[in-house]
Amino acid sequence: MTRVHAELAAPGTCGAGYNTLRFDDEVTRYSFYRNFFDPYAREWQGGNSRWDLIDVVRAAYALRPEGIVWPEQDGRVTLKLERLTAANGIDHGQAHDALSDVRATIALARLIREKQPRLYDYLFTLRTKQKVQEHIHLMKPLVHISGRFSAARSYLGVVLPLAWHPHNRNALIVCDLHLDHSPLLQCDAETLKQRLYTRLDALKEGELPVPLKLLHINRCPVIAPLGVLRSEDQQRLKLDMAGYQARAAQLSESLEVWQDKLQVLYGKDDFVASEDP
Template sequence: MTERKYAIYDSETSGPRPRYDQIFQLAGILTDDSFAQVDQLNIRARRLPYVLPGPKALEVTNIDPYSLDSPEHYSPYEFAVEVHETFQRWAPAVFLGYNSIDFDEEIVRQMFWSNLLHPYITNTKGSMRADLLIMMRAYSACQPGAFVIPKNDEGKDSFRLEHIAPANGFENMQAHDALGDIYATAFMAKVCQQASPELWEHLLKLCQPRGCDEILSAPTCKLVTHFGVSETHLVTRLASNPTNPKQVCVFDLSVDPTPYLNLSARQIAERMRTDFRILRTVKTNSQPVLFHEGDKLAPEVTAEVTSGESNARLMAINDHPTFKIRVAEALSIRASEFEAAPHLEAKIYDGFPSRDDERLMREFHEAASWPQRKDIVARLQDSRMKQLGVRILMSEAPQVFDPAYRDKVKRGMLENRLMPPAEADLPWETFASARAGLAQVDDPELRARIETWLDEQEAAAQAVLAA
C-alpha cells in the first residue's frame, strides 16, 4: 500500500470573494503520513491589472500595496502555472487546508480555470481535499479533550488557527502569512491524528462523495453540524438533486415529518429555505461529518428522541408514496431559481470545455511564444475560454494585439471593472468600494498609505481614459 501524502497549503488574497479576488501568496508543504516535510512551495504573484485589493485584506495579510507590482514576484500567469505544476507533482495526495473547502479550494480552482489550466487537481486521480477546521470541530464533538480549545475575548470557544495552535504548543505563530499558517495547520493535524487515528481515518473517508454516500445509503445515520456549537442529528436520506447528485436532502428525525409529507414540491422548496435545520441539504463533496447510527466514534444525538419516535417517523416517510419524489423535485426547483451567472468569473461551473478546446488549452501552455498563444486563443470555441485567453494575453503580453484593439480592451477593463458608474452593484472591488473600505483599516499609518496608493492608481487609470 502506498503511503499517504499530505499537501498542506494556504493562500493570502486580495479579498474574501473566491470568484473575483486574486491570490497574492500561496505556500504549501508536502509531507508524509506522519507530517514530516518532504517538499515546499512559497511564492508571490503580481497584481492583475483589473484587480484591486480590499484595504482590510491588505491589513490582515500584512501586504504592502506598493509591493503588489514588484518585478520580483511571479506574473499572474507564471504564478498559476507554477502552483499547478507543483500540485501535479505532489499528487495524488490529501490536499489539506484550514477553513479551505469554501475558500482556498475555490479560489485556487478559480485561478487554474482562469488561466486555462485543469482546475480539479485536488480532487481527481486519487487526490482528495480535506478541511482541518471541519475535522477539528468533529473531534471536539466526538473526542472532547483531544486538544485544548481556547476562549476568545467573548468567552466562547475559538477555533481560529492563530488561537488554537499556540494553545496546543505550537510556537512562533505567524498568523495570516501563508507559510506560517501551513506549519500551524500541519502541527494541529498531527495533534488530531495522534489523539485518535481511528477518527482521523473516518473523517478522511468523508473527503470523498462515495464515502458519504455509503453512510447516507443506510436507513438512518448521524450528521454532526457546527454553528457556534456542535450538534448531532439523527437523519434519514430523502433524495438527491437530479441535476447534482452530490447535493442530498436529509430529514431530521427529532421532528415529526407529518406536516411536510403532503406539501407540494414548490412548498417543500420553500421549507428548505425556512426550515433548513429540518430539511437539511448535505453536500457530499464538502466533507460533511457523518456516522452510521451505531458507530462507536459518533457522539450522542443532541435532541431528545426515543427509538420508538424515530422508527415511527422513518416509517411514515418511507411509506408515503410521493414525498421523496417531491423532495427531489424541490431540489430541482431550488437549483433552477439560481440566476444565470452574469459575469465571466462565475461561469466556472457552466459546463466543461470540449475535447478540442482542452487540446488547444494544452497547446497554449506548450507554445513557445505569446504570438503563438494568441493564435491558439483565436481558435477556441468556448466563449468563456476565449475571453479568459484574451485576459491572459492582455495581462502577460499586450503587445501581441494591435494598438487600437489593445487600447479598447484596456479602456473597457478600467470602465467596467475599476471605475464603473456609481450606481453599479458589482461583486468585485472598485476604486469606489476600496475607498469605502478604508474605514475598516485600524492602523492609521497603513490606512494613509493605502489611500495614497489608491490615489496614484486611480490617477493613472483616469489618464488612460482621458487619452
Template sequence: MSFVFYDTETTGTSTDFDQILQFAAIKTDADLREINRIEMRCRLLPHVVPHPAALKVTGMSIARVTDATLPCHYEMMRAVRSKLLEWSPAIFIGYNSMRFDELLLRQALFRTLHEPYLTNTSGNCRADVLPLVQAASQFAPECIRVPRGENEKAVFKLDQLAPLNGFSHENAHDALADVEATIHIARCVRDRAPDCWRRFIQFSSKAGVNGFIAQESAFVVTEFYFNRPYHFVVAPLGSDPDNTAAHLCFDLKHDLDWVASLGDCDMVAWVNASPKPVRKVKTNAAPSLAPIGAVPSSFPGNLSACMDGPS
C-alpha cells in the same frame, strides 16, 4: 495515499476578486511525516488593490508586494501547479480551505488558463481540518482544547487553537507557518481521536461518502453555524435530481406518516421551510458524517435532542 497540506496569504477575503500573494504546501506520507515542502510568493497584479486589513494581518507592506524581483502571478501559479501535479495523487488539506483557500486556488488556476479542479480530479481528494476539529470537539471533546471567546463561545481560529494545543505559532498568518500549524492539529486529532480521523479520511473522497450512505439506513450529519454545532439524524432518500454530487436526506425528527399525508402544495411549503427538513449532503465536499453508534454520551440528552438546527 499521501497528503498535501497547503495555505495561502492573499490581498483580501473576496474569493472572486482578491489575489494569492503567498502559497505554501507540505507533502507528507500517510503517517503525516514530511516528504517535501514549497513556499512561493509573487508580486501584486496591476489591477488588484490589496485590502489594508489583509496587509496588516499578513505583515506585508506595499513595497514588498510590488517588489519587481518577485515573480509575476502567472509565473508563480505555473510553478505551484507543476509542483502540485508532481505530488499527485494525494489528499489536499487546508484549514478553512474548502470555503476560502481552495476557491482562490481554483480562481487563480482558471485565470492563468489552467484546469481549476486540480484538488479533486485525477485521483486527488480534498478535506479540511477546520470541520475535522469542529466534529472532534463534539465526538471526542477530550482530544483537542478549544479556545473560548466572549460568552464562552468556541473559537476555532488557527492562530488561537494551535498555541493552546502545544504548537508555537509566533509566525501566524505566514502561509508556511500556518501549514505547519495545521499539520500539528491534524496529528492531535489523529492520535487522540482515531475514529474521527478515520472518517475524515474516508469522506475526503466522493466514493467514500457514497459507500457510507449506501450502507447506513440512518446516520448523523454534523454542521456548524457561527461556531455552534448542530447534529441531524437523517435517513437517505436518494440522489439530488439537480446535483449528482449530492444526496437528499430526511431529518428524522419529523414524523414520516404526517409528511406522507401532506398534499402537494403543503409538501412544497414544508420542504422549503426553515430549518430544512430535507438535508443535502454533498458527496464531493468532505461532509462531517458519523454512524449513530458513534454518538457519545456527552451529547445532550438523547438523539432526539440533537436534531434541531438552522436552515
C-alpha cells in the same frame, strides 16, 4: 500559478487546509481556469484528493473530544485556528500569516491524529466520494457533522438520507431529525419551496422551518453510522435517539406523501429568457 499547479497536481497529492473547501479551493479553481489549467483535475486525477481540517476538528469536538483543549469565547466553543493553537500549546507565529497558518494547521492535524488516531484515519478515507457513498443507504439514519449545525449542537446532526438530488448526482437530500418533520408531511410543495429558502428569523409566527439539507459527497462530508455515538456521547450531547428513530420511522412509512415534493423543491426552475437588449 504554474508552480502552484505543479505542486497540487503531483500524483498522490492531497490538498488540505483549514476552512479551505468553500473559499480557498474555489479561488484556486478560478485561478487555474484563468491560467488555462483544468480547474478540477488536480482534485481527483492520479489518486489526488482534497480535505478540509475544519470538519475534522468539528468531528473531534463532537465525537471524540478527549485529549484536546477546546477554547471558549462568550461561553461557547470557538474553533478559530489561532484560539485552538494557543489553547493546545501549538506555536502559531503570526496568526493569519499564510505560512504560519499552514504550519499551525499541520500541527493541529498531528495533534488530532495523535490523540484520536481511529477517528483521524476514518475521516481521511472520506476524501473520495466513492468511500462516502459506501456509508450511505437511503432511509437509514446517519451521524453528520457540519458547520450548518450550530455550535450549540456541537455541529452534529442525526440525519435521514431521503433521496438523491434529481439533477446533481453529487448531492444527497437529507432530513435533519433534530427538527420537526411535520412540514414535509403537511405542507404542499410550493409552500415548502418558499419556506426552504427563508431565514429562520424571517419565518412567520407558527411557521416551522423545512428540515432539509443537501449533503455533497464530493466535498469530503463527515458522516458516520449511529454506532459511533457512545452512550456517554449521547448524554453529553443531549441527543434524543428514540425521538430521531421515531421521526425516521414515520418518514419511512409515508414515502408517498413527501417523495414527489422533493422533485418540486429541487427540480430545475423554468428559465425565462430576458428580452432586455
